[in-house]
Amino acid sequence: MPACIMGIVNVTPDSFSDGGEFLDPDRAIAHGRELAAEGADLLDIGGESTRPGAGGVTAEEELARVRPVVDVLAHDDGPPISIDTSKLAVAEAALGAGAAMVNDVTALRAEPELAALCAERDCELVLMHMLGDPRSMQENPVYEDVVDDIKAFLAERIQFALSKGVSEERIWVDPGIGFGKTVEHNLELHRRLPELAELGRPIAFGSSRKSFIGKLTGAEVDQRLGGTIASNVIAYANGARMLRVHDVGPMREALTVADAIINPRTHESAS
Ligand code: HH2
Numbered sequence: 001m002p003a004c005i006m007g008i009v010n011v012t013p014d015s016f017s018d019g020g021e022f023l024d025p026d027r028a029i030a031h032g033r034e035l036a037a038e039g040a041d042l043l044d045i046g047g048e049s050t051r052p053g054a055g056g057v058t059a060e061e062e063l064a065r066v067r068p069v070v071d072v073l074a075h076d077d078g079p080p081i082s083i084d085t086s087k088l089a090v091a092e093a094a095l096g097a098g099a100a101m102v103n104d105v106t107a108l109r110a111e112p113e114l115a116a117l118c119a120e121r122d123c124e125l126v127l128m129h130m131l132g133d134p135r136s137m138q139e140n141p142v143y144e145d146v147v148d149d150i151k152a153f154l155a156e157r158i159q160f161a162l163s164k165g166v167s168e169e170r171i172w173v174d175p176g177i178g179f180g181k182t183v184e185h186n187l188e189l190h191r192r193l194p195e196l197a198e199l200g201r202p203i204a205f206g207s208s209r210k211s212f213i214g215k216l217t218g219a220e221v222d223q224r225l226g227g228t229i230a231s232n233v234i235a236y237a238n239g240a241r242m243l244r245v246h247d248v249g250p251m252r253e254a255l256t257v258a259d260a261i262i263n264p265r266t267h268e269s270a271s
Contacts, residue, residue, distance in 0.1 A: 002259035003236050005251055006042040006082060006244040007035030008208065009073075011065040016051035017209040017221045017246060025068040032069065036078040038249035042101065042242070045069055045094070046084030050105050050130075050179070052138040052211075059089040067093055074098025082124070086110035088117060095121050103204075105130055105179065107157040112164075119165030126172040126204050126242075127157045131180025141180040147192040150175050154199055172242060174204040177231075178211060186212040190231065193238035206244035207231040229254045237262060 011028045013020045022028040032043050047065035048057045062085065074081045074097055082101035083094035088111045091102045095117070101124035108115045108127065118125045129150045131141050143149045154173045161171055175189045175196060186207070196203055213219065213227035225247055232243045233254055245251045259266070 002255055002263065003241045003243055004041035005039065005248055005255065006044045006204070006242055007032070007038070007040030007079075007248045008244060008246045009035065009043055009045045009069065010049070011045060011047045011069050012049045014051070014054065015046075015049045016211075019049060019051075023065070025065075025072075028069045029072050032073045033076070033078065035248045036076070039252040040079050040248045042079050042082050043073055044082040044084050044101075044103055044244060045073065045099075046103075047090070048085065050134045052134060052178075054134045059087045062087060062090050063093055066090065067097065070094045070097045070099055082126070086114070088114050092117055095123055100124060101126065104128065105176065107154070108160060108164075109157075112160075115161050115164035115166060118161070118170070119167075122167065122170065124170050124172065125161065125166055126174055127154060127161065128174035128204070128206075129153050129176040129179065134179075137180035141182060141185065143185065146181070146185045146188055147195050150189070151196055151199065154196065158199065158201065168201070171201050172204045173199055173201045174206065177205065177207040181212075183212045183215050186210075190234050190238065193235060193240060197239040202241040203235075203239055204242040204244060205232065205235040205240035207235065208245040208247070225250060233258045 009028055009032045010018055013023050022031050045066050047062040080100040082103045083099045084103045085091050086104050086106040103126040105128045131137050177186050208228045209221050209224045213224045217227050
């Protein structure tokens, strides 16, 4: 398995690329099933947008959005479910309903008690870097050295998770593409991803349809598949082991070809 593909299911009215499309639970469930059929290894279900400028939602609202979707997809005989949340109450309910992973874009800073829950449930945990919060993160982000700073942040967050009892082998790290980064910061993170692998944990990567792609190509948010594929193939070649994308089928094809080039021995039988 070269890298796993995490399919995005946004049960939100305002996500940056597909807000409102899957707010209705039946549509979100159908979408999750489509992504599973296209080859998703995981489904990441989220009920709160983290797009630049987004305001927060209450735990009750977030739970009302995601709960019916997790309830069905977790019992579908499909891929494992990840819950994209920073809230203890939402994670607890989703894990109770069968989710296997918590994807926290605040890396346990919003609700630090989430760490103990992950430790107790022994679930997978993604720790992502974000500079500031969604309201302010794109206002002139500044780093001393973007990769060194993010690496130090993630190292500290790994230590925090470990101190709360999370098993090291459950932890994934994510540079947080687009979360408080300029176009140049995002590009540098692609190039220098191997430096983050030095943390000793697998890298999750989420660049799908993000605005740096639009800034480079001029493409609107629903026309960024080519840029998304390029970004993820480079990230894979540079060590990413989980690719979080909206368009699972095309990403699966691209990853199959990229893997055949990079790891020729595993693909000899295809010739
Ligand atoms: N990006 C988004 C949300 N969650 N999780 C991880 N681990 N890495 C990411 O890069 C990441 C993430 C933003 O994308 P999306 O869910 O499509 O948009 P929104 O936050 O507007 O719902």
